[in-house]
Amino acid sequence: MPADPHDSLRDPVVYLDHAATTPMVPAAVDVMTRHLLEVGNPSSIHASGRHARRVVEESRETIAQALGCRPGEVVFTSGGTEADNLAVKGIHWSRQDADPRRRRILTTAIEHHAVLDPLTWLAEVGDAEVELLPVDGEGRLELDALRASIERDPASVSLVSVMWANNEVGTVQPVEEVVAIAAPHGIPVHTDAIQAIGTLPVDFAASGTDALSLTAHKLGGPYGVGALVVRREVEVVALVHGGGQERDIRSGTIDTPAIAGFATAVELAVKEQADRAAHVGALRDDLVCRVLAAVPDAHLHGAPLEPLGVHRLPGNAHLGFPGCEGDSLLMLLDARGIECSTGSACSAGVPQPSHVLLAMGCTEEEARHSLRFSLGHTTTAADVDALVEAIVPCVERARPAKRP
Amino acid sequence: MKVLAAMSGGVDSAVAAARAAEAGHDVTGIHLALSRNPASYRSGARGCCTIEDANDARRAADVIGIPFYVWDLSDRFHADVVEDFMDEYAAGRTPNPCLRCNEKIKFAAVLDRALGLGFDAVATGHYAQLREGPDGLVEMHRAVDDGKDQSYVLGVLDQEQLRHSLFPLGGSTKAEVRAEAAERGLRVADKPDSHDICFVADGDNAGWLREKLGDRAPNRAGPILDEDGAEVGRHEGTFAYTIGQRRGLRLGRPAPDGKPRFVLDIEPVAGTVTVGPRERLAVHGLRGERPRWCGAPPARLRGTVQLRAHGAEHPAVVTVEGEQVDVELLEPAYGIAPGQAAVVYDGTRVVGSATITSTRREP
Numbered sequence: 049m050p051a052d053p054h055d056s057l058r059d060p061v062v063y064l065d066h067a068a069t070t071p072m073v074p075a076a077v078d079v080m081t082r083h084l085l086e087v088g089n090p091s092s093i094h095a096s097g098r099h100a101r102r103v104v105e106e107s108r109e110t111i112a113q114a115l116g117c118r119p120g121e122v123v124f125t126s127g128g129t130e131a132d133n134l135a136v137k138g139i140h141w142s143r144q145d146a147d148p149r150r151r152r153i154l155t156t157a158i159e160h161h162a163v164l165d166p167l168t169w170l171a172e173v174g175d176a177e178v179e180l181l182p183v184d185g186e187g188r189l190e191l192d193a194l195r196a197s198i199e200r201d202p203a204s205v206s207l208v209s210v211m212w213a214n215n216e217v218g219t220v221q222p223v224e225e226v227v228a229i230a231a232p233h234g235i236p237v238h239t240d241a242i243q244a245i246g247t248l249p250v251d252f253a254a255s256g257t258d259a260l261s262l263t264a265h266k267l268g269g270p271y272g273v274g275a276l277v278v279r280r281e282v283e284v285v286a287l288v289h290g291g292g293q294e295r296d297i298r299s300g301t302i303d304t305p306a307i308a309g310f311a312t313a314v315e316l317a318v319k320e321q322a323d324r325a326a327h328v329g330a331l332r333d334d335l336v337c338r339v340l341a342a343v344p345d346a347h348l349h350g351a352p353l354e355p356l357g358v359h360r361l362p363g364n365a366h367l368g369f370p371g372c373e374g375d376s377l378l379m380l381l382d383a384r385g386i387e388c389s390t391g392s393a394c395s396a397g398v399p400q401p402s403h404v405l406l407a408m409g410c411t412e413e414e415a416r417h418s419l420r421f422s423l424g425h426t427t428t429a430a431d432v433d434a435l436v437e438a439i440v441p442c443v444e445r446a447r448p449a450k451r452p
Numbered sequence: 453m454k455v456l457a458a459m460s461g462g463v464d465s466a467v468a469a470a471r472a473a474e475a476g477h478d479v480t481g482i483h484l485a486l487s488r489n490p491a492s493y494r495s496g497a498r499g500c501c502t503i504e505d506a507n508d509a510r511r512a513a514d515v516i517g518i519p520f521y522v523w524d525l526s527d528r529f530h531a532d533v534v535e536d537f538m539d540e541y542a543a544g545r546t547p548n549p550c551l552r553c554n555e556k557i558k559f560a561a562v563l564d565r566a567l568g569l570g571f572d573a574v575a576t577g578h579y580a581q582l583r584e585g586p587d588g589l590v591e592m593h594r595a596v597d598d599g600k601d602q603s604y605v606l607g608v609l610d611q612e613q614l615r616h617s618l619f620p621l622g623g624s625t626k627a628e629v630r631a632e633a634a635e636r637g638l639r640v641a642d643k644p645d646s647h648d649i650c651f652v653a654d655g656d657n658a659g660w661l662r663e664k665l666g667d668r669a670p671n672r673a674g675p676i677l678d679e680d681g682a683e684v685g686r687h688e689g690t691f692a693y694t695i696g697q698r699r700g701l702r703l704g705r706p707a708p709d710g711k712p713r714f715v716l717d718i719e720p721v722a723g724t725v726t727v728g729p730r731e732r733l734a735v736h737g738l739r740g741e742r743p744r745w746c747g748a749p750p751a752r753l754r755g756t757v758q759l760r761a762h763g764a765e766h767p768a769v770v771t772v773e774g775e776q777v778d779v780e781l782l783e784p785a786y787g788i789a790p791g792q793a794a795v796v797y798d799g800t801r802v803v804g805s806a807t808i809t810s811t812r813r814e815p
Contacts, residue, residue: 375524376569379519379521379569380569383480383519445568446568446569
């Protein structure tokens with residue numbers, strides 16, 4: 049039987065898909081595996097339970113410290129998707145309960161599906177009117193559109209949800225300005241900061257937002273755990289009912305080992321944020337310059353690279369290769385052990401043209417010609433060299449393979 | 453060789469991919485997403501483009517140990533196969549979408565893209581045999597398993613396409629393939645065969661056509677006539693009828709001789725269906741266009757023709773003049789519908805095919 053390229057004995061891969069998931073940091077693996085061997089439900093009253101509870105609460109404090117929030121504002125979830133769902137449905141429903149006129153939810157056309165899909169669902173079941181606000185050609189929310197939409201009828205706005213930074217093209221959103229526009233009307237703001245934590249400086253209290261989603265596996269922690277940071281004053285209707293473990297907002301036995309690994313990863317990611325951003329940003333800039341030099345008609349999608357971390361995630365390089373099908377190019381690079389993404393949502397593995405690129409004004413054709421390279425804490429200069437070496441032959445191959 | 457294995461999620465294509473890999477080829481698996489709305493789990497009738505099928509194909513690729521991707525060809529498939537299927541019915545013909553898909557999608561769009569990407573061949577789970585002929589050309593022959601032979605739906609492939617094709621199952625029976633799948637630990641070993649048209653989810657072709665044709669002419673009610681032009685019944689749309697059909701005619705008046713009547717002719721524009729006795733269905737010759745030859749076109753050949761999938765072989769003399777193919781049937785054939793392919797065989801070897809445009813009822 050032929051060797052599976054994804055067996056453990058395979059050649060080392062050049063992993064340039066950190067925005068999908070990034071390797072766990074060894075410290076988080078250590079902490080997590082240590083706690084996996086311990087018994088104790090944090091909700092139990094006996095000594096083992098108390099010990100587990102202590103681990104969870106210390107983790108909560110660690111995360112709160114790192115993110116600039118109070119420990120009681122950290123609600124653990126199963127990950128980013130649950131955090132986003134809890135935020136947009138839970139806050140909307142509580143706001144609507146308080147005042148039935150609050151029907152409108154404002155968001156951007158470039159949110160992750162974990163925000164867009166629950167909102168679409170709310171609209172379909174008749175619980176909300178959802179407005180997708182436009183972005184400019186670099187993928188940044190048009191603030192004037194937000195302002196106009198709110199001012200049309202502020203009392204009818206239930207919630208504004210704007211991501212901190214986009215997962216596909218890496219554009220940093222003007223969250224501070226969004227808060228400045230929404231707050232005077234008493235409208236809460238949720239932000240999906242899943243791509244931002246550990247790569248950009250994020251301080252929850254200073255941001256003025258009311259709720260913020262994060263997930264562990266994008267910052268060096270384990271899969272299957274995340275959190276919604278939500279201001280104590282904000283009421284959230286529960287989505288998952290049961291033991292009421294997390295502030296009565298979220299039920300389910302608390303995953304002590306995962307939370308411990310999560311906290312270790314957050315602490316490290318935030319502590320090392322500036323260094324990681326500088327390291328990753330320098331490699332990213334090198335990657336973009338050299339790929340653009342090697343493939344003259346390739347171009348960068350999204351916001352400018354400089355100044356580092358201001359307009360764009362430091363690890364994001366989203367490139368268009370005219371005449372090349374992105375999925376052909378991805379497959380050719382994969383065959384050479386170089387892993388990246390078309391950056392688009394997949395259902396059944398079927399690539400759809402990216403809603404983000406379409407919202408930025410790309411045609412379907414342009415959207416299909418794109419690849420996302422995302423760098424992270426384990427990326428090396430050798431990874432960039434390998435991509436630069438492979439990109440020209442792969443582009444040449446992918447060109448005649450363009451779907452006629 | 454670098455081989456691209458098209459994997460539908462069924463047992464045949466999974467074993468074909470496994471055999472290609474075992475033969476030492478560098479195999480990559482792909483699943484073709486052909487439906488514009490893949491978010492449908494289908495029960496009962498089986499096709500080849502549900503989410504479940506994509507997952508089955510992915511799991512088979514994992515077990516075989518080959519990389520796997522999904523290629524979205526839904527736009528091409530819709531334009532070249534689905535719309536063609538509707539147009540053919542609208543024109544009163546009976547198309548075979550599987551042939552069309554092989555000609556336009558699997559061994560054209562997919563093959564072109566594969567060759568462009570540096571692959572040497574496309575492997576599929578079709579039951580047909582390829583071998584080198586005396587002149588160095590690749591010949592296609594019927595499969596060993598008569599019941600599964602799919603050379604008919606491959607009769608549209610030309611030499612260039614055949615040179616880049618692999619059919620690893622042609623020498624095996626379906627029972628052997630299922631047993632091998634189980635031995636290899638492929639979970640799809642006992643998955644039912646697909647029989648229906650893959651894009652008609654519930655297998656109800658007439659219902660599907662009724663919806664898609666909208667108010668186009670073949671979907672309008674009209675008379676069912678006998679051979680003298682007398683109205684003997686009504687129909688809800690000509691598209692639902694096929695030449696040679698006997699069932700479901702619901703004729704008001706019995707034939708004078710009391711014998712069953714069959715659909716003899718369909719006129720979609722006039723909106724009429726003509727019925728008559730079985731002997732009037734006998735076809736003694738037919739004409740085909742759009743020929744596709746596996747090698748050099750023959751000028752005149754005495755061989756056999758197959759006129760529908762899993763249909764009988766009819767001894768025939770085939771004469772070719774450019775794009776025109778004349779078939780003289782040595783014994784009459786029944787229920788032959790324009791739009792179907794006439795695939796020409798010389799013994800077990802596929803010579804080529806043409807799309808039937810007209811039939812001749814006079815001996």
